[in-house]
Amino acid sequence: MPEQACPDCKGTDTEEDSHTGDVVCRACGLVFGVLIDTGTEWRTFANDDKDKADPSRISGPANHLLADVYGGTVIGNGNSATGGEGASAMSRRQQRVAGNSSDRSLLQAFKRIGLMADRTDLPMVAKKRAEELYASIYHTRALRGRPIEGVIAASLYIACKEEGVARTFKEICAGTTVCKKELGKCYKQALKALPHLSSTISAASTSDFMSRFCSKLGLPIKVITCCSAVSRTAQQQGICAGKCPTSVAAASIFTVCQLVAKSNDPIAIPDIKDIAACTGVTEGTVRNAAKDLLPHRKMLVPSDCTWYKMIE
Numbered sequence: 001m002p003e004q005a006c007p008d009c010k011g012t013d014t015e016e017d018s019h020t021g022d023v024v025c026r027a028c029g030l031v032f033g034v035l036i037d038t039g040t041e042w043r044t045f046a047n048d049d050k051d052k053a054d055p056s057r058i059s060g061p062a063n064h065l066l067a068d069v070y071g072g073t074v075i076g077n078g079n080s081a082t083g084g085e086g087a088s089a090m091s092r093r094q095q096r097v098a099g100n101s102s103d104r105s106l107l108q109a110f111k112r113i114g115l116m117a118d119r120t121d122l123p124m125v126a127k128k129r130a131e132e133l134y135a136s137i138y139h140t141r142a143l144r145g146r147p148i149e150g151v152i153a154a155s156l157y158i159a160c161k162e163e164g165v166a167r168t169f170k171e172i173c174a175g176t177t178v179c180k181k182e183l184g185k186c187y188k189q190a191l192k193a194l195p196h197l198s199s200t201i202s203a204a205s206t207s208d209f210m211s212r213f214c215s216k217l218g219l220p221i222k223v224i225t226c227c228s229a230v231s232r233t234a235q236q237q238g239i240c241a242g243k244c245p246t247s248v249a250a251a252s253i254f255t256v257c258q259l260v261a262k263s264n265d266p267i268a269i270p271d272i273k274d275i276a277a278c279t280g281v282t283e284g285t286v287r288n289a290a291k292d293l294l295p296h297r298k299m300l301v302p303s304d305c306t307w308y309k310m311i312e
Contacts, residue, residue, distance in 0.1 A: 007032055029221035109134055112152050119175030120167060122160065129159035133194070142193030146186055153178045154186035161201050166208035168246055170280040206231035206249040209279070213249055216278050217270045222305075227256045230293065230300045237299070240292050250279040251289030255297065258290075 005012050006025035013026045022031045110131050117127040133155040137143055143151050153176045160167045169180045178186075191197055210231055214224040231252035234240050240248045257269045276283045293300060 004032075006030055029224060031215045106135060106138060109138070109148060109152060112149070113156065116152060116156055116172075116175050120156070120171055122156070122167070123163070123165060126156070126159045126163045126165055129163055130155040133158055133190070137190055137193055140193045143186060143189050146189065147178070147182065149176055150178050150182045150186040151190070152176070153183045154190045157183065157187055158190060158197060158201065161204070162197075164208075166204060168209070168280055204245045206235060206245045206252065209246055209249050210252070213253065213279050217253070217274060218268065219253075219270075220267060223256060223260060223267065226301060226305045227253050229302045229305075230256055233300050234293055234296075237296075239296055239300075240289055243289055246279055247281050247285050247289050250275055250281040250286045251293055253279075254286050254290045255293045256301075258294070259297065259301070 004014055004023060006014065006028060008030045009025065009028040011025055011027040015024050015026050016022075024031050113127060113130050113134065117130065130152070134152060137151060137155065153172050157167065157169070157172050160172075169183055172178075173180055173183055176183075191201075207228065210228045211224065214227055219227070227249075231249050234248055234252065235245075240251065243251075254272060254275050257275070260267050261269050270278075272283050272286055275281075276286055279286075
C-alpha cells in the first residue's frame with residue numbers, strides 16, 4: 001500500500017491494522033484510511049450478463065469447510081439467445097451432484113454470514129472465523145431447532161471476541177433480524193456445544209470498545225488516552241461494579257468531556273446525545289454511571305493529564 005500522509009499532523013508514520021481494516025497514524029492516533037480489498041475482481045466480459053448474472057470474473061478461493069468438487073466453478077442458467085436450454089439443464093444437474101444437502105445448507109449460511117459481516121463492518125478474519133464456528137455448531141447439531149439467524153449471529157459475536165474486534169449485542173443485532181434475547185440464548189448454547197471456546201473468550205472490558213467509540217466521536221488522541229485510563233481504573237477499583245463495559249466506557253467518555261469543557265483547551269466535545277448514539281447506551285444510563293465516576297475524578301484521571309481544569 002502506498003505511503004499516506006496523516007491529514008491531521010501531516011506525518012507519514014502510519015500503521016495498518018489487519019483486524020479492523022484501518023490505517024492509523026502512529027504520531028497522533030488518527031484513523032484516516034482503509035486497507036485495499038484484495039477480494040474477487042468484480043469485472044465481467046459477457047454481453048448477456050448486464051441484468052442478473054454474477055459479475056465476478058473468477059470464482060473465490062475454495063472453502064475447506066465444504067466438499068466443493070468443482071473448485072468453485074458454477075454453470076450459469078443461460079438464456080434463449082445463447083442456447084440457454086442446454087445450459088439450464090447442465091446447471092440443474094451440477095446443483096444435484098455438486099454436494100450433499102449439508103454442504104448446501106452451509107453454503108447458504110456462509111452467504112448470510114458474509115452479508116451480516118458487511119452490515120456490521122467486520123474484517124475478513126472475523127468473517128472466516130464465524131464460518132468455522134457455525135460449521136462446528138452445525139455438525140454437533142446442538143442448536144437444532146434454533147433460528148439459523150440466531151446461530152449465525154452467535155457465531156459472529158464469538159468470532160469478534162476471539163479476533164479482538166469485539167462488538168456489543170446491540171451492534172450484532174443491528175446487522176441481523178435477531179433480537180438480543182434470542183442472540184443471548186444461542187450464544188449460551190453455543191458455548192455449551194463447544195466447551196473449548198471458554199478458554200479463548202475473555203470477559204468483555206472497556207478497552208475492547210473505547211478506541212472505536214472515541215474514534216467515531218472524533219476525539220483527539222490525548223482525550224482518548226484519558227478516557228481509556230479513566231475507564232480502566234474505574235473497572236479495577238470496582239467503582240462501577242455491576243454495570244456493563246459499554247456503560248462504563250460511555251460514562252468515562254462523558255466524564256472526561258465534562259472536564260474538557262471546563263478547560264481552556266479548544267477541543268470539539270460531543271454532547272451526551274452523540275455519546276449515547278455512538279455507544280448504544282441510553283442517556284439516562286450514561287448520566288447515572290457518570291455520577292459514580294465524577295466524585296472519584298482525582299483518582300481516575302492520570303496525573304499527567306494537565307490540559308484540563310478540575311471541577312471543584
